[in-house]
Amino acid sequence: MVIRSVTARVLLLATLWSAVALVVIAVVISALYAKSAERAFTDLLRAQLYNVINSITIGDDNSLQGNPQLGDLRFSQPETGWYWIVEPLGTFAATPLSSSSLGVSNIAVPSILNVPFNNRYERFYPTYDAFGNHVLVAETEVVLDSDGRAARFRVSGNLSVVDSDIQGFTRNLYIALVVFGVLSLIVNGLAILFGLRPLADARRALERVRQGEVERLEGEFPREVQSLTVEMNALIDSNRRIVERARMQVGNLAHSLKTPIAVLLNEARLLDKPQAEVVRSQSEAMQAQVQSYLNRARIAAQRESLLARTEAEPVLERLIRVMRRLNPEKTFHLDIVTAGLLLAMEQQDVEETVGNLLENAARHSETEVRVTVAPAAAPDGTDGVRRNWVEIVVEDDGPGLNPDEIKEALKRGRRLDESKPGTGLGLSIVGEVTREYQGRFELTRGATGGLKAILTLPGTAKDAA
Known part of the structure; x- marks a missing residue:
């Protein structure tokens, strides 16, 4: 379906472009925020991991000792998905340590082949704890003393925190963009209507000419429309000259034919009755036909003047x-x-x-x-x-x-x-x-x-x- 209204076309294109642009902006910003939130969550787990490392030592009885204070109550509340775990490695046979939130359960450790360490000797992997929480685990292995005794340190955080944060941000972002989009469409619509108003003014001016209220397009128009009004006024002036010229020619022709027809009608009275009737009737018919064709020429000349x-x-x-x-x-x-x-x-x-x-x-x-x-x-x-x-x-x-x-x-x-x-x-x-x-x-x-x-x-x- 062809849209013939310029205003409707511009409004439709502006609406479609705004909708596409806002959708793209929403998707891009949501993706960027999700990556930023995940990176921040990973950095938080890394910081907590090194806090645990700095808090653990080997005691005189060759046991792991320390009480990490991570400043987060979730590490002390059960089944939260926020845990820290310290496990001895190799021949070091000390008792593992863990946060009170983990209780007697544990978190499975994937093989190094499946989740290798990075260049900082850290690895991060998602998994599920014994309570069904989806968690992200930060892990590293550290040598604790000069005898080479080492331990595996792990800190986990509940990924639902990141998911809820991303969902909340996305929801607020979409609401803000919808409000912004609606307001933008209103402002764009008003701007388009205001910008196209000179065309409506030109149409009304032309309508006044058509209705005979004025003889020329009148009013102040912007540069883009002014050239059109100048050409329209030139066309109106041209039509007016054509009308006047046609009227003058019609008058001249009517005047030139008037006398010959009158002579024929006058001479018809001098003829015998049968011939006189024929000449009179044919002269009257000729007079009527000439007048009819002259009228048609005059009407054709002035019909489009609209005045x-x-x-x-x-x-x-x-x-x-x-x-x-x-x-x-x-x-x-x-x-x-x-x-x-x-x-x-x-x-x-x-x-x-x-x-x-x-x-x-x-x-x-x-x-x-x-x-x-x-x-x-x-x-x-x-x-x-x-x-x-x-x-x-x-x-x-x-x-x-x-x-x-x-x-x-x-x-x-x-x-x-x-x-x-x-x-x-x-x-x-x-x-x-x-x-x-x-x-x-x-x-x-x-x-x-x-x-x-x-x-x-x-x-x-x-x-x-």
Whole structure:
């Protein structure tokens, strides 16, 4: 799954890296501490071993004598795993000495082949005592007098002390690292959000441009984002120039075609009636088609500028007033579900699309035409750039059309009722303008049986307070 959010990507990578780093740190520190604790324990046993050696002598009766004072009560408490033992070697037949904690038991001595002495003539080996304690034994052999009499000295310590110390340290270390990791993630998250905030500011500035509140990206941005805002402002300026140039060219072309078409219509009055009707109808159709293609060129030029917007309510009210004056015998209803709806379209395009639908509805209705305006969901297949959409429904109480007739009516220049005036271009023009704005135009049968036209047009948000 691809994560499309930059913030989510950075947070995820920071979290994964922090987790891996903390685990590695925990393992390394635990291992280092374990080695240090074991080394300290070995050094303690070595020190206790030499304390015992310094405390033992051979008496006048050729016996081992001495009472080592090791400063640790565990050497006097039974079954603790802390013992010292002195055993004569060779022909020296004295009685062995041991700490009171050992009692009458003993600790097995491994062979030198299995556990050899080191260069200091010491050896350390783990084993178990008679009470099941896991102990570490420090051992050496020392010559006690000039006659060569020697003894084996051993001191043992309970390894559970080292294990519990390591476990306690590891537990505290993990708790500390977890707390540190959580706090680090919070701090990293805040730092990342703060660092990426200029991108959010740039997005909001661009959104204000899209909604028509301002004409350029405004605000103070860091150096990394400033170049992007400069390029975006340059693009907006370029689009604005394209729009103005297209409007000027459309005006020039419309003006240049206006006079020839008017001449043709005027000359048609001088011709015989059959020829005059043909010339007049074809000139009107040519005029409508030229205007339609000019509108498409103009819309294509300004559609991506994202600056056009028209308030729906006053435009529709004005169209309804005109239709009431032209059709006094019919009733026109306007229902605005949500006040203040804005269309991301040029006003003349709104008037042309809705005006064509109103003319068509007035022409074929029996008594009334109803217009409903409300927010709508985005049509299928839109690019998702605009967040708001507006639905305009024009419904009449006329005879309506069946599905085959609807398909035929949407074709350019097709008129299903030749008895009514018109060029047959109105519905096709509505569809073309709507598609240019990436909207949707649909014809269906209404609740009263008449024709129901549904326009889904791009909208924009109301001005921010």
